[in-house]
Amino acid sequence: MNSNLAFIKFDLPYPPSINNYYNRTLNGVFLKKKVKNYIDSTVLLLKNKIAGSFGNKRVRVELHVRQPDNRRRDIDNILKCTLDIIQKLKVYEDDSQIVALLVMKKKMRDDSKIEVIVGDLFLDINDPRSPCNWCDPEYEDFL
Numbered sequence: 119m120n121s122n123l124a125f126i127k128f129d130l131p132y133p134p135s136i137n138n139y140y141n142r143t144l145n146g147v148f149l150k151k152k153v154k155n156y157i158d159s160t161v162l163l164l165k166n167k168i169a170g171s172f173g174n175k176r177v178r179v180e181l182h183v184r185q186p187d188n189r190r191r192d193i194d195n196i197l198k199c200t201l202d203i204i205q206k207l208k209v210y211e212d213d214s215q216i217v218a219l220l221v222m223k224k225k226m227r228d229d230s231k232i233e234v235i236v237g238d239l240f241l242d243i244n245d246p247r248s249p250c251n252w253c254d255p256e257y258e259d260f261l
Contacts, residue, residue, distance in 0.1 A: 125237035178218035186230035
């Protein structure tokens with residue numbers, strides 16, 4: 119854990135929806151193979167690229183969502199998978215540490231993804247280290 123860490127920023131490939139997350143059988147509920155493969159490959163891809171951890175500190179998380187197409191989607195359907203991956207990357211120890219969560223859609227582009235920012239809960243948005251930029255024109259379609 120780095121006590122001077124202000125935020126960690128990285129991109130995730132667009133995740134599967136919670137609607138397609140589980141298989142239900144007589145033996146119980148299991149992650150679908152497609153979801154498990156997505157999680158494993160994403161963690162493998164990013165595990166050496168994430169510098170730092172917030173350990174067990176309280177954090178805020180921002181997710182800037184670029185959808186793969188223009189279909190209507192519930193923004194909350196991607197949260198479980200996304201937050202699980204951030205935890206597996208050891209950015210924080212447990213997603214119960216998240217005190218503030220902001221999820222915003224950005225304009226669709228060819229590169230569908232989730233831009234992830236995990237930050238110190240008490241980082242002032244006026245601090246020059248802050249990644250917050252809610253005035254970005256890419257949000258104008260949704261504001």
